[in-house]
Amino acid sequence: MRVAFAGTPEFAVPTLLAIMRSPYPLVGVLTQPDRPRGRGRRLSPSPVKAAVDASVPVAQPASLRSADDRAPLVAWRPDVLVVVAYGLILPKAVLGIPRLGCVNVHASLLPRWRGAAPVERALLAGDRTTGVTIMLMEEGLDTGPILLQRTLAIEPQDTGVSLRGRLANESAPLLLEALQGLATGALKPHPQPADGVTYARKLEKTEAVIDWARPAVEIERQIRALQPWPVAETVLHDPRTGAPERLLVHAARVAPAPAPAAAERPPGCIVGTDGRRQEGYIRVQCGEGCLDLLSLQRPGGQRLPASPFTRGPRALAPSMVLGGAA
Numbered sequence: 466m467r468v469a470f471a472g473t474p475e476f477a478v479p480t481l482l483a484i485m486r487s488p489y490p491l492v493g494v495l496t497q498p499d500r501p502r503g504r505g506r507r508l509s510p511s512p513v514k515a516a517v518d519a520s521v522p523v524a525q526p527a528s529l530r531s532a533d534d535r536a537p538l539v540a541w542r543p544d545v546l547v548v549v550a551y552g553l554i555l556p557k558a559v560l561g562i563p564r565l566g567c568v569n570v571h572a573s574l575l576p577r578w579r580g581a582a583p584v585e586r587a588l589l590a591g592d593r594t595t596g597v598t599i600m601l602m603e604e605g606l607d608t609g610p611i612l613l614q615r616t617l618a619i620e621p622q623d624t625g626v627s628l629r630g631r632l633a634n635e636s637a638p639l640l641l642e643a644l645q646g647l648a649t650g651a652l653k654p655h656p657q658p659a660d661g662v663t664y665a666r667k668l669e670k671t672e673a674v675i676d677w678a679r680p681a682v683e684i685e686r687q688i689r690a691l692q693p694w695p696v697a698e699t700v701l702h703d704p705r706t707g708a709p710e711r712l713l714v715h716a717a718r719v720a721p722a723p724a725p726a727a728a729e730r731p732p733g734c735i736v737g738t739d740g741r742r743q744e745g746y747i748r749v750q751c752g753e754g755c756l757d758l759l760s761l762q763r764p765g766g767q768r769l770p771a772s773p774f775t776r777g778p779r780a781l782a783p784s785m786v787l788g789g790a791a
C-alpha cells in the first residue's frame with residue numbers, strides 16, 4: 466500500500482516517523498511552505514520537512530486549489546493520504562486522489578472538539594478525558610466516519626504542550642493499526658454519533674488575557690491550556706511608578722481557601738507572597754478563590770519562578786492589583 470503524508474507541526478512528526486519505519490512505502494510528503502521563525506526571523510522548514518528522510522519527495526504548495534498544486538500528489542499515485550495537522554483545507558479534488566481515501570489523525574474523541582484547537586479546548590473546558598480519532602476525511606469539518614479511537618486521561622498537571630505530546634505519541638501506533646486494517650479490508654468505518662458535537666475554534670491572542678473575576682480553577686486551566694501559545698498574560702498596576710506592566714503567566718495552582726480578610730479583596734488584588742522558598746508564589750484574589758502564580762515572565766526577560774518577582778525594587782507586593790487595561 467503506497468502512503469503519502471500531509472502534515473506540518475511537531476505534533477505530526479511521531480506519526481510520520483512511524484510510517485517511515487513501517488512496511489508501507491512512503492511515496493511523498495506534503496507540508497506547509499518554509500516560514501520565518503525565531504528572533505532572527507530566518508526562513509525555516511516545518512518540523513515535518515525537517516524530519517522526513519532525504520530520499521522521500523517533499524512538496525510545499527501554498528494551497529491545493531489548482532491542478533498544478535495537486536500535481537505532485539497525483540504523480541505519487543498514493544493508495545492512501547495520511548493527514549496530521551497539515552494546516553490546509555483539502556478540496557474535494559484532493560479527497561478523491563488516493564484509492565482508499567484520505568485518513569485524518571485528530572486529537573480528540575470525535576464528535577467532541579471538531580476543529581482547529583481540540584487540545585486547548587479540552588483543557589479549557591476541564592475535560593477529564595480526551596483521545597485520538599482516526600477517520601476517513603470528507604468535505605465537512607472533521608465529520609468523516611471513524612476508523613479507530615483511543616481514549617487518554619487528562620492529568621491535572623497537563624499543559625497544552627504535555628497533552629499534545631502524549632496525544633502525538635498515541636497517534637502513531639493507532640494510525641499504523643488503521644493502515645493495516647485498510648490494507649487487509651478488515652477495518653470498516655462507522656459514522657460519527659449525532660449527539661455530543663462540539664467545535665474547537667481556533668485560538669485567538671485575545672484569549673490570553675486573564676480575567677481575574679473568573680473562578681481560580683478556570684484561570685488555572687487557562688494558564689495550562691495556553692502553553693506554548695499564546696501564553697496567559699495580565700497587567701500589573703504598580704503604584705510606585707504609575708505605569709502598567711505586562712506579565713506573562715506560565716504556571717499557577719489553585720490556592721488553599723483564603724483568610725476572611727483576603728476574601729474581601731477585589732479580584733486581581735495580590736493578597737500575599739512567599740519568596741522564602743526557591744520557587745515561591747504570588748497569591749492573587751480571583752472572583753472565586755485564590756490563585757498562586759508560580760512562574761512568570763516580563764516581556765523580553767526570562768521565564769522565572771515566582772520567588773525572584775517578590776524581591777527587589779520591582780517586586781510584586783500585597784495590595785498591588787493585576788488585570789485591566791495596559
